[in-house]
Amino acid sequence: MSQHHKPESGMAARVRALEESLTAKGLVDPAALDALVELYEHKIGPRNGARVVARAWCDPGFLARLREDAGAACAAEFNFGGRQGEDLALLENTPQVHNMVVCTLCSCYPWPLLGLPPVWYKSAPYRARAVREPRAVLAEFGLTLAPQVEVRVWDSTAELRYLVLPMRPPETAGLDEESLARWVTRDSMIGVGLPRAPAPSPSP
Amino acid sequence: MIGPHDCGGRRGEGAVRAEKNEPVFHHRWERRVFALTLAMGFHGRWNLDMSRHARERMPGYRAASYYAIWLHGLETLLAECKVLAQAGELHAPSAAEVAAVIAAGASARAAADQAAAFTAGDAVRVKHVDTAGHTRAPRYLHGRRGVVARDCGVFVFPDSNAHGRGADPQHVYSVRFSAGELWGGENGGRDFVYADLFENHLTAEAKNDG
DSSP: OOOOSSOOOHHHHHHHHHHHHHHHTTSOOHHHHHHHHHIIIIISSHHHHHHHHHHHHHOHHHHHHHHHOHHHHHHHHHOOOSTTOSSEEEEEOOSSEEEEEEOSSSOOOOHHHHOSOOHHHHSHHHHHHHHHOHHHHHHHTTOOOOTTSEEEEEEOOSSOEEEEEOOOOGGGTTOOHHHHHTTOOHHHHHTSSOOOOOOOOOOO | OOOTTOOTTOSOOOOOOOOTTOOSOSSHHHHHHHHHHHHHHTTOSSOHHHHHHHHHTOTTGGGSOHHHHHHHHHHHHHHHTTTGGGGGGOOOOOHHHHHHHHHHOOOOBOOOOOOOSOOTTOEEEEOOOOOSSOOSSOGGGTTOEEEEEEEEEEEOOHHHHTTTSOOOOEEEEEEEEEHHHHHOTTSOTTEEEEEEEEGGGEEEOOOSOO
């Protein structure tokens, strides 16, 4: 089988035994498990959300449809939908209002647009502190808001999932949708960061 | 259930540590736990609310890693729902089928057309939901006063659905709370928390300052 250079950990052994048992009973197909991992490791991720944000920045009609029903708009125009994105809502940042998203009870997150959440989003410090001291948490992410900006923290306590629409940076004037998408970071769509210039691509 | 998973507002947690260039999974076994949990969920022998409750009941939750909690949840559901005994009746979706199952989703929105008790602008107070079972009303909101920002529509009620007691569909409201109401005077007047709360979690408050 695979090349084991070190002994299997306790967790790995426990999970392997469970998978073998469920496979033997015909309850799971290992190839289907591979397909699920492939889907969330390589196909569904924050590049999806970045495309939605970029289009919202350049297409007022699409922005209007996102405001009306974000889930329907993402499904109709990008085919982004499904598990953990069935009921999506858009949170628009403005010069007066900054939005950030948390799930204090577990790890709710808009999978079809952002993929699976990072460890920090699922961690107790973020879940505990985002609602009590959002500005301190944002500062740890390097984002300091002016005192007059209203902070709205969205706790995902039911089955609605939230996408933050960050403000378009003024430096991006004239860029097309594809170039704009490269400015959109995962953190800016959770509300703990801002869009930023993409790292220069290596010269050919 | 007011358990260790109910983190909102808890003190003493320390800094949020973000990993640079974090991979989607850190270990092969995490990939398998994730996929096993989804694939076993496709059989429909339990629902998402039961899954969440199985995880939050885990002894040692606070010290456990995320996918260790998922593994515990899956093992708990397998034991409680007696799936192994019914294995012969169940079809495991193939690799070709899973993408369609994921894309189809499984909305918790209910078709039920029922009257809403509250409307945008109403003042409400969150009940003290002291249950040994599952609830989506977080402790830090219990007893707090907020204002309905939006009626999100009718959804399955997790507090009932997690225990196999039926969908009990009801309206969910996005409710706005001021930081001052939640945490007292030490926090700025410009911070607000919005939470999505079920009608059963809320009582009407007299309308005054909004």
